[in-house]
Amino acid sequence: MNRYKSRETVFCLLFEFGFDESADPETLLANAEECREFERNEYIAAVFFGVCSNLAEIDSKIEKYSKGWSKDRISGVSLAAMRLSIYEIEHVRSIPDSVSINEAIELVRNYDGESAVPFVNGILNAVMKEKPADGSSEN
Secondary structure, three states: OOHHHHHHHHHHHHHHHOOOOOOOHHHHHHHHHHHHOOOOOHHHHHHHHHHHHOHHHHHHHHHHHOOOOOHHHOOHHHHHHHHHHHHHHHHOOOOOHHHHHHHHHHHHHHHOOHHHHHHHHHHHHHHHHHOOOOOOOOO
């Protein structure tokens, strides 16, 4: 499975997780593998579990830059795409930040619509700009 399809799979898993964030991520992933017949790879597992483990930190960044919008007002699609991209920006060194943002924008464009693109793009660019110049995360 190529990186885009793997990213789309994680995006779908995060969208599902958004409906019940108290759900066990391992169970959700196992059920999705069985029902959708995709094969888990290192990227899918690492990023999905990474986002779930860092959800509070990721969501605080989204809320910080979504001026006037609470997380509850953001569509589940846009939220899943931003969570994925922010995790990649902060924790996946092998993916350039611009690639992560562009892929998230493409997911939003395909699943949420063109009107959500500027909002998501603005938040992701703000997160990218706050990242230390040496590429290390704040953690």
